[in-house]
Amino acid sequence: MAETHEGDRLRVAVIVGSTRRGRFGPTVAAWFVARARRRADLEIDLIDLAEVALPGTLTDEDEAPPAPVAALAPRLADADAFVVVTPEYNRSFPAPLKSAIDWFYPEWRAKPVAFVSYGNDSGGLLAAAQLREVFTELHAVAIRDGVALPRYWEQFAADGNWPRAGAPCDTAVKTTLDQLIWWAHALREARAKRPYTI
Structure with missing residues (x-):
């Protein structure tokens, strides 16, 4: 494996999208983060929306952002790529x-996002x-492959660990990370050469 230099490391923000009680999202996110941290070229920032507690009502454009929004903005701005961990509720994602x-808006622009x-x-x-x-509307780049976990409750091992050994998601996560890393490098280099403005 080639030597990884500090400047080559990518910062990936992994966002836990569910805030409901009894959610499974943190378990999925912990698994994904553990797999991603095996890559020497990645620095992971885990963002749990239940912990950052963003307000549900957006402010007007001329109002100062609330403190939780202002605190999260630099973490998103510093990210080279995003991974959104989301459940499906009623054929859609959580409110x-x-x-x-x-x-947020400029924080997402010209950066890749995986699901x-x-x-x-x-x-x-x-x-x-x-x-x-x-995310396409926000000028982010949604990568083609992601990780889908149908009937995720069936992937528990006998000892209670999740997922069980040999689960299909272990293969999908490698493909997803490979694509995300390629796009993150390509877009970071492009932004450095020519800032993305709209």
Whole structure:
């Protein structure tokens, strides 16, 4: 493996999109973060929307952002790429996740975003499809492959660990990270040469 230099490291913000009680999101995020941290070229910033507690009501354009929004903004701005961990509720993604996305704009621009979704038979793919449209509107680049976890509750091992050994998601996460890293490098270099303005 080639030597990794500090300047080559990518900062990836992993966002836990569910805030409801009894959510499974933190378990999925912890698994994904553990896999991502095996890569020497990544620095992971785990952002749990239940902890950052962004307001649900957006301010007007001429109002100062609330403190939680102002605190989260630099973490998103510093990220080279994003991974959104989302459940599928009623064929879509959670309302707090939409509010969190809408609080910010330049922070997302010209950066890649991948999706790790979970749900019933669809594995959250309906939620991920809608998120692709939202992030495209914000000038982010939604990468092609992601991780979908259909009937995720069936992936527990006998000892209670999740996911069980040999689960299909272990293969999907490598493909997703490979694509995310390629796009993150390409877009970071492009932004450095020519700032993205709209």
